Amino acid sequence: MKIVSADRLQKLPPYLFAQLNAKKKELKDKGADIIDLGVGDPDLPTPxxxxxxxxxxxxxxxxxxxxxxxxxxxxxxxxxxxxxxxxxxxxxxxxxxxxxxxxxxxxxxxxxxxxxxxxxxxxxxxxxxxxxxxxxxxxxxxxxxxxxxxxxxxxxxxxxxxxxxxxxxxxxxxxxxxxxxxxxxxxxxxxxxxxxxxxxxxxxxxxxxxxxxxxxxxxxxxxxxxxxxxxxxxxxxxxxxxxxxxxxxxxxxxxxxxxxxxxxxxxxxxxxxxxxxxxxxxxGSQECVKENCRIYQERRDILAAGLKKMGLEFDLPRATFYLWLKTSGKTGSIDFADLLLEKAGVMVVPGIGFGANGEGYVRMALTIPSQRMKEAVERIGKIL
Ligand SMILES: Cc1ncc(COP(=O)(O)O)c(C=O)c1O
CATH class of the missing domain: 3.40.640.10 (Type I PLP-dependent aspartate aminotransferase-like (Major domain))
Known part of the structure; x- marks a missing residue:
């Protein structure tokens, strides 16, 4: 039996995150070590x-x-x-x-x-x-x-x-x-x-x-x-x-x-x-929130210093755990994200996934430990 979903589902734009995850899985299945700066999901435990x-x-x-x-x-x-x-x-x-x-x-x-x-x-x-x-x-x-x-x-x-x-x-x-x-x-x-x-x-x-x-x-x-x-x-x-x-x-x-x-x-x-x-x-005590911010800030600084050295453009985030990076007109945001994933094993989200005005940018999440962030920076540095 063919199941026909409601029209409203046909009108949804393609879900980029699902496509990205599929690519990530494919590479992982081949044994690649992927550093995931894609998801906005804290890696730190609930206090x-x-x-x-x-x-x-x-x-x-x-x-x-x-x-x-x-x-x-x-x-x-x-x-x-x-x-x-x-x-x-x-x-x-x-x-x-x-x-x-x-x-x-x-x-x-x-x-x-x-x-x-x-x-x-x-x-x-x-x-x-x-x-x-x-x-x-x-x-x-x-x-x-x-x-x-x-x-x-x-x-x-x-x-x-x-x-x-x-x-x-x-x-x-x-x-x-x-x-x-x-x-x-x-x-x-x-x-x-x-x-x-x-x-x-x-x-x-x-x-x-x-x-x-x-x-x-x-x-x-x-x-x-x-x-x-x-x-x-x-x-x-x-x-x-x-x-x-x-x-x-x-x-x-x-x-x-x-x-x-x-x-x-x-x-x-x-x-x-x-x-x-x-x-x-x-x-309860809000010390745990301060500690979270300290950790994210340390990661932000590692990523920002690395990207700056590569001559890439971005505004230093004052809040959130995202860094919005300009692809510097090199390629479209999907191609840029593909390049980072396939050549450096670093997953980021193409800006176009957030709307047409997001084209020319990728989003990087600070939700990985500092040591992995250093590795991500090194890998990106090697291919750009
Ligand atoms: C801007 C924004 N609003 C809302 C949400 C959903 O958050 P919640 O886990 O509270 O449902 C997210 C999750 O990533 C988000 O980025």
């Missing part, structure tokens, strides 16, 4: 006090039932407490916070909650592909906006279209460019959004991975943000918990209530023992 909290709660029968849809009050209260401590933002945990199965859960379901045919949604190019894919799944029109190096990878707000636009997705610190946004930018964006009746969907999941003492802000720090915006956050990258599936959305209570309606009809919330582990993460 012990968080694992201990899970273990302590996993056997408790009270945690074995369906959790509440919006998250335990204690978890949402920990989220509000963390926003207060980290950003000096006061949130009412009852209606301004929602627990998520990772930020991706929220990014996907918010599209079902807010968009439909006839709506137009601004998505960054280059940007995390999920924003556009889910906008399309919800039947809305994707309107890509360019983020370019000459404007520090921020949108030019005065040039953003507004006609028929329902919402804008953005992500700072950015995957894939590692660009950051300051409060001045967020102020201008919130003003523009309120004036034009546009919802802001801010993805802030990399805010805790930052270097050289820099502390990325939250859009929620800006006056008026609560009127038009929600922010997605996650424990995935901050506490090395990508596999645990826990995150949060905070901000405008009407938007969150719409999100919750979809989620109530779709999933059944986060395992409570994982929420207890989340509380331990958010309320």
């Amino acid at each position: 012990k006090h968080i694992v201990d909290a899970l273990c302590a709660q996993a056997g408790n029968i009270e945690n074995h039932c369906y959790p509440t849809y919006d998250g335990m009050p204690a978890f949402r209260s920990a989220v509000a407490g963390w926003y207060q401590k980290r950003f000096s933002v006061s949130l009412d945990h009852n209606n301004e916070t929602v627990a998520l199965m990772g930020a991706k859960d929220g990014l996907a379901h918010i599209c079902w909650a807010l968009f439909g045919p006839g709506d137009r949604v601004l998505c960054p190019d280059p940007g995390y592909p999920v924003y556009a894919a889910q906008t399309m799944f919800a039947g809305a029109e994707i309107v890509k906006y360019p983020v370019r190096p000459e404007n520090k990878y921020l949108p030019v707000i005065s040039e953003l279209p507004t006609k028929g636009i329902k919402a804008i997705f953005l992500c700072y610190p950015s995957n894939p460019t590692s660009a950051v946004a300051d409060l001045g930018f967020y102020r201008e964006l919130v003003e523009w959004a309120i004036k034009n009746g546009i919802i802001i969907l801010n993805d802030g999941i990399y805010s805790e991975i930052a270097f050289d003492g820099y502390k990325p802000p939250s859009i929620m720090q800006v006056e008026g943000a609560r009127e038009c915006a929600i922010e997605f956050h996650s424990l995935s990258k901050t506490y090395n918990m990508t596999g645990w599936r826990i995150g949060m959305a905070v901000g405008n209570s009407q938007i969150l209530s719409a999100l919750l309606k979809i989620k109530t009809n779709t999933d059944s919330g986060v395992f409570q023992a994982v929420q207890y582990a989340g509380i331990a993460a958010l309320e």
